[in-house]
């Protein structure tokens with residue numbers, strides 16, 4: 001029996017400021033495990049995550065998301081001007097946990113990302129990498145069914161990157177469906193079972209990670225994976 005996908009986009013179109021950003025985007029994300037969304041700068045990866053989280057409405061096409069609670073770790077984290085612990089606790093407010101349960105979950109989330117000793121420190125004074133780890137702790141504490149990650153390790157050092165990758169893998173193994181945007185192809189190979197390649201707001205290729213990374217079939221996927229970005233089309237667009 002085939003398990004229906006958790007996310008399905010069908011011919012999704014979206015223009016922003018009069019410019020077409022998503023141009024007939026069609027792909028599906030299976031339940032559980034990590035799916036990576038890759039592609040060149042400006043391909044529409046972050047916009048796609050925003051559409052899936054319903055922060056942006058498509059102009060046309062259909063979007064189907066069959067998941068319970070979702071958590072979104074943005075490229076640039078929005079933190080509240082309060083302690084790290086309060087930032088995690090605020091995210092847990094909708095869960096209706098009692099005070100002790102909430103405190104335990106906050107403590108374990110901070111410990112999980114190596115920030116246990118920073119619980120009382122002001123989150124907005126954290127370094128970029130510490131803020132990213134805090135954002136992931138907040139997401140982990142929610143036990144989401146769907147986790148949307150937008151370049152979660154872009155500003156992290158190798159040790160912190162390993163912590164984040166372990167946590168993402170653990171969540172996926174525990175049943176969370178993860179959609180990961182990353183330019184780190186080593187990370188994509190380590191974490192993702194499937195890859196969707198975006199280019200110009202379209203999914204140009206999708207399939208098992210190993211085959212996409214080692215033998216991409218489309219010129220767009222080949223160009224991205226070999227680093228030959230189409231600079232001429234950037235020039236034409238500007």
Ligand SMILES: Nc1ncnc2c1ncn2[C@@H]1O[C@H](COP(=O)(O)OP(=O)(O)OP(=O)(O)O)[C@@H](O)[C@H]1O
Nearest residue numbers: 016017021039040041042043044045046047048181
């Ligand atoms: N709110 C907005 N208003 C207008 N244009 C936008 C908005 N958000 C994104 N865009 C444009 O949509 C295009 C796709 O942006 P997006 O952030 O999704 O790219 P990306 O694939 O995530 O790129 P990167 O790898 O650089 O993060 C870009 O050209 C961007 O300028």
